Amino acid sequence: MDRNGEGKVSRKEFPRPLFDRLDTNNDGHLTLEEVRRALSSQRAMQMTPMGQTSGLSGAGELGIVEAVFELCVRDVEACVKFYREGIRMREVEPATATGTLLEWAGCYLRLRKVPGRKCPPPSENPMRQILTSSGPRRLSLWFKDPESVVERLVKAGYPAPLKAGNVSMTWDPDGNVVEIMSIPRTAATETFTWGMNVSDEMAARKFYGDRLGLQEFAPWNLPATRGVKMYLFAAGAGRIKFSSPPGQRSRGSGAGPDPPGLRSVTLRVADLAAARRGLEKRV
Template sequence: MRHTGKHLTFLLPAVLLLSACLSGGGSSNRAPSPTPPPNNDPIPTVNYLSAIGIGVSDLDAAVKLYTQGLGMRELKRLQRDNRHEVILESADGRGSLVALMSFTDGIGRNVQQNPGKLVFYARDPNTFAAQFNAAGGRITLPPMPQAAFGGVLVGFGRDQDNNLIEIVGDDSANHSYFGAFGLGVSDLEAARDFYTEVLGLEQSLFLEIPGQYDEYILQSPVPGGSALVLMHWTNDSVRNYSDNPIKLEFASSDPQALAGALERSGMAIERPLAPSAEPGLENQLVGYSSDADGNLLELRQGIRGYLGGAGIGTDDLDAALRFYTEGLGMHEVTRRSRTDRDEVVLESADARGSQLVLMQFTDGEPRSMRRNPGKLVFYVSDPEQTALDLIAAGGLVTLPPSFQPGLNVVVGFGRDPDNNLIELVGSPAAVQSYFGAFGIGVSDLQAARDFYVDTLGLRQVLFLPIPGQYDEYILQGQGGSALVLMHWTNAVPRNYTDNPVKLEWRSMSPDGLISGIEQAGERVVQTPNSDDTRDDEQVAYAKDADGTLLEILPAPWGR
């Protein structure tokens, strides 16, 4: 197939966008725009692009294309004040959500004129493009290798409503994910200033595509959302930048403070933040503003976080420390004396995953350290040698590592000196070993799953039933080790209540998380506004339905 020079000019920004979005940096070989003047007003919040919304003319057809053609999965349907929304998540569970919006208020909207784009990263761009085409999309330029950028494949297409779809090859994708949303803006510099100085996004790249468009690529300091690309066309084509049927949903550490910042910047608050009465959003804070081009900004409370540390009680701190350092290669990070316990904090040999906190209680309260129905999962490069190291360090191997055909990995089990279950998983990605998951026993598996997903914001990765043993949900936060919720099904009595276990939870908004826990009906022990601090960080405490302690601290990107 012969390609024209016009096609090649469209390919250039896609490859550079890949570099920017995946590395968080990069540079253009063209002169950047002038540096904006410094803003001396501190940004009062941290925010990220939690979802984007695009208007569609046929909701059912759009859902079919985005699920069957772009690999997304439907999460839920919402009936909003003036529209139906179908919320979609990428196949890989990465990036911002996509809301397909069908308006019900009778106001005419042109959904064919969006001057932006949606960028999807795919492990196999050719298969992805064929899948998109077969589901009703239109490929305008098949994926082509770009020799100047390492042979990355890039292609373009259009959905039924003429939205530009950019397809970029990415070996890190399991299947595909929504990596960036391009927003057409009438004044590129003013839009850049607004989204960086008021919303707190960070400029990662400026691209000038001669004869086509200029764009700024912006990212949030909070990880996990898609990039926002501000685009202004320079090819003399007529583009409508005003009042397009587009929504940017921003999750904020303090949405009230963000609303105040928007007002101070000259933007009207079209609907003040208030608990929503809309089905599916009951009691969630929702407010509306807009940018200078009339794009709708929906403000939400953000709580994004992760398991920063997992704490287990021990009767013998020295024996436990020896086991985890000599048997599993962990390193001691620090020691703390808390109100009712002494803690030793450990880090994995590979410095990956959450920290492990060994807790020896000093308050004289009786606790059984040997009845914890959970587990600690370590990914190791040499399971057989690690099993021998566990025994030498004072542990017990209950099931020697062996290949599991159904999982295609080597798995073994053991016990630490306090009878905690240790699972060893062979992994070629482990240089030595790392603490990959922490399992806690729960009395009601589905209720616990709903609490940790709906209230704490974890993402469900997998439901795994182990016949004759236990069922478990594997959940993942924005970093750290996975949290595994376990309920035993082998008729052996287990104690799920008030075990000497804690979850150190890092959140972009401890106050927002505490509010959500209260709304969920669980117990808040201490709010973040108390005088209690840990390493100069305010500490909050709550408990889940089984009494597992949640120690809540700010995330590094939430301070």
């Protein structure tokens, strides 16, 4: 990447949002020391319950370096304000009428404008809303100080999040559920997590673990639902988590690309050709 051999990499030589996260002194160049510090931080995030590390966090066998979660919204301006001022996400790209790109905890949230009227204030319990269908259902954000986030949202004029145990739940202005919780014992730092319901948890584990080669963490036992586990996989600096709650649910995947809500996860890799070869071997 260092095409001119000066011992550091410029933004032109490294054209991706990851540059901003690695450029800790904001001088417009990446040095070897900055990259080493980033790798050290990533390894710290890889802590297992036994306190051991196992390589670059979230990279997996495909060399994943970033995760971009896409959220389709009807009111881009209101959602940008919520995530930027309430959650404290960083605006990577200037917001336009069609959307923007935000960053928090090393992961990215792509807001994309879709047609439709502004969403009325939600009236149902957020957990009930989560359980209505399979597929991506919520953003789960793990904070060092979740109470300060709740206070900040209330001061900004948003409804007080509903608290249940160590988790608080709220909605963004488009009615998407946002889960605010403290960092669990199995994580070392603030983490951006994508929460899903699945109809077949074993098939989902096989897809993310065997097919994509993502690192799997120890599952959680969900106290509110006996016998149900939450499975977690690393995705760049973030995580994907899913469970299969009892009951019949509609399939969110049949909604198509344009309805509002959480739509997709993009996994950016260091070497696309190598990642393709790795996937082909897993077919």
